[in-house]
Every structure is written in C-alpha cells, then in structure tokens.
Amino acid sequence: MLAVRGLNQFYGGSHTLWDVDMLVPRGSRTVLMGRNGMGKTTLLRTVMGLVPAVSGEIVYDGRELRGIAAETRAGLRIGFVPQGREIFSQLSVEENLRIGIYARADKARFADVIERIYATFPVLKQMSRRRGGDLSGGQQQQLAIGRAMVLDPQLLILDEPCEGIQPNIVHEIGDLLLRLNEEQGLTVLLVEQKLPFARRVGSEFRIIDKGRMVATGAIGDLSDELIRTHLTV
Numbered sequence: 001m002l003a004v005r006g007l008n009q010f011y012g013g014s015h016t017l018w019d020v021d022m023l024v025p026r027g028s029r030t031v032l033m034g035r036n037g038m039g040k041t042t043l044l045r046t047v048m049g050l051v052p053a054v055s056g057e058i059v060y061d062g063r064e065l066r067g068i069a070a071e072t073r074a075g076l077r078i079g080f081v082p083q084g085r086e087i088f089s090q091l092s093v094e095e096n097l098r099i100g101i102y103a104r105a106d107k108a109r110f111a112d113v114i115e116r117i118y119a120t121f122p123v124l125k126q127m128s129r130r131r132g133g134d135l136s137g138g139q140q141q142q143l144a145i146g147r148a149m150v151l152d153p154q155l156l157i158l159d160e161p162c163e164g165i166q167p168n169i170v171h172e173i174g175d176l177l178l179r180l181n182e183e184q185g186l187t188v189l190l191v192e193q194k195l196p197f198a199r200r201v202g203s204e205f206r207i208i209d210k211g212r213m214v215a216t217g218a219i220g221d222l223s224d225e226l227i228r229t230h231l232t233v
C-alpha cells in the first residue's frame, strides 16, 4: 500500500534519513521502532509531505506522493495523528472534528461522518461541546484519532499515540487500533517505543537506527538480539 524507496532527507546540512526503504503492506499494522532521535518522526513527516525529501520515492496506492502538497495528501485518504496530538485546545470536540472534513476530496456530509465517528468513539459524543483543552490525555488522543478518521482513511499513520497516557487508556487505544484494522480493514503505520504495545498491536515491525532502516519483519520475528542491538538504551 505504501512503499518508500531510497529516501534521503536533510535538515539543513544534517543528513537525517539515509536511503530508507519501508514497505507498509495493505491491511498490516506496521510498527516503526527505534531509539530517540533516530529519524522515526522525520520519516512519517516526510511521508506526509510536511518535511521535504531530497531523493527517493514515496509510492502510495501506485501514486508517487513526492510533489503532491501535504493538504492534497490528506484527500488521498491518508490520516495522520502527529506526535503531541496537536488538537485545538480552545475549540470544542465537535469543532476539532469538523476541521478534518475540509480535507476530504468527496462531498461527504459532516452530519453523516460524525455519527460514524461518535459510534466508534462514544466518549467524544459525550464530550462533544467541551473544549479540547479540557479533555484528559487519553480523551485528547481519541479526539486526534477521531479527527484523522473523519477523512475516512485507508491508511492511518500515528506518531507515538501512547506517549504520556495512562496504562489502562494505552490498552484501550491498542484495542481501538486492532478493531479499526480488523473491522474496517484500516492499514495502520505507527511509531511506538514500548515493546509490549508494539508486540500486541503490531503485525510487522521496522527498525530505524541513525537514519537507516536496519531490520524489518513480522512482529513474531522481533528477536531479543534485535532489541538489544537497536532498541535498548
């Protein structure tokens, strides 16, 4: 579904991604792992067009994404939940969700879309008039995922969705991602640092180390040796 090939990215003179290849198979739950500062966020942001690549290919559903503006990529049914969630704290839950509708390429009615979102996220319905900033961390994360789901994505990309969230809510977010994948066929690509979560939610892993893709495989093949070499600090 998503194929990144030979991707190179620089921040100024600093070479951050080095000839990165990454395949995200349709229907998979692919977990991108790596220690802090290795380039995980940069890779996701490059796929989303928020950071420019110098060379390489980013092919999504047979289309080359480089050269397509970030706003247009959302219309290609790629949902993105950024690190830190980036919800609008002064806007209500419903207003935060409404923002997602403007990126849709079709003419879906917000009233229809939001009913589906509320069915998936009952807590957002209960809190619909509350300001985003008044929600707990876990509720804000659900709002960020709900806003991305307004796009009716086929691929959902999440950057550390469990960061700063209580363990019981982390479990719920894991359940939610598994459910969206199984019931709606959503392909999921997420950055995750915690091994138990990665093992429970992921079907595939990719490990990035100093800006290079160093290991890929089915989650069952994520060995202690790989963890020792590339993930433990």
Ligand SMILES: Nc1ncnc2c1ncn2[C@@H]1O[C@H](COP(=O)(O)OP(=O)(O)OP(=O)(O)O)[C@@H](O)[C@H]1O
Binding pocket: 011, 014, 016, 034, 035, 036, 037, 038, 039, 040, 041, 042, 043
């Ligand atoms: N906007 C930026 N300008 C310059 N350098 C940056 C910028 N963003 C990130 N970097 C650098 O690029 C490298 C990769 O950072 P990135 O955030 O992609 O890593 P990461 O693996 O997602 O780390 P973390 O787990 O801490 O979020 C780091 O050395 C970081 O300092």
